[in-house]
Amino acid sequence: MQVELTVNGEQRSDDVEPRLLLVHYLREVCGLRAANIGCDTTSCGACTVLLNGESVKSCTVLAAQATGQDVVTAEGLAAAGELHPVQAAFRAEHGLQCGFCTPGMVMAAVSLLRENPSPTEEQVREGLEGNLCRCTGYHNIIRAVLAASGQAEVTA
């Protein structure tokens, strides 16, 4: 079947199998490898991307379901060559170690800050409930999201 959608601002049309998962579509058809496959069971959040501006786990969405919609991956955040404020905050606050969870964490944080531009620490912790990190112990991730919050460009 033909899927037509926007990926990181680019209009695409691809012939895919209906059963192709969005994460496989992004990684293998589009060559965008930021979204990782961690658990493959909707638990870890490593595959998180934005669908119409909202965080979703792309291991549990069919490419077909994204027809006519707008997908953004971590690659699309820094499209202008400059880090997105959330990415910059993760770097400044050491919000990552091995980096496997990071693209998903960043996308979940971007979505969270769009819905709630000035969250409390508790709201950040709850808002990242769908993302697991096996390295950092979460503290620096939370600090990074709080550092990025309230900045005007975050919601852009």
Next chain:
Amino acid sequence: MIPAPFDYVAAESAAHAIELLSQHGDDAKVLAGGHSLLPMMKLRLAAPEVLIDIARVADLAGISVDGDELVIGATTRHADLASSELVRADAPLLAHAASLVGDPQIRHRGTIGGSLAHADPAADLPMALVALGGSVELTSAGGTRLVAADDFFAGFFETALEPGELLTAVRVPRRPGVAWGYQKFVRRANDWAIVGAAAIDGRIALANMGSVPVRARAAEQALADGASAADAARLAADGTSPGEDIHADRAFRQHLARVLTRRALEHIS
């Protein structure tokens, strides 16, 4: 994990989805948010030959007021329920239940219709609907029938939905300002309730205390007879036969049902 092959059709309207359902019969499954169905298909626990995607059907979404009821379209997502001013004002128990489903990513995809049709006894929205005394609209080529929440859940992952029927809308009584209580006991982030309890207006529903979301009838009766919250809650597990798993055995679940019911009722008083 990759699902078995299937054909994919995007329905254009509720009527189109119903037509597709009768055309494909047992080979077809409705796809809403996909957050119960796709995990099952990836594990090959389900292998429908045709998926009828209803997620982008405009006439199945949205929340409106009809007299003393809220009418919620089947494809309304958990995130939309949780943030809806209308639901938060008129059925805050339901908005709260939706806000506790899984995690934000899951709430951006999962729908109320999908959650009710999936009928997991551990899930939040089925328990909430039973507590609220709501109902569902089931529509087929022959017309629409209304089924009360108490009659909709027929067994473990089983409902009153007949072949060819689509769950089109959910109705809940509007109760602005009426006190309610909601308790969900979990051990891990983004998980289903090990046991849950929801209470409003003398009705008490429990999650994961049987094959369907059940009413705590003995406790409800005690409340009606004037018992205190603490005394009524002691009866919350009466007549229940919960399953056992790695999280809890039967006795622990029954203990949780009593404790959570007490907390839910105390939240009201």
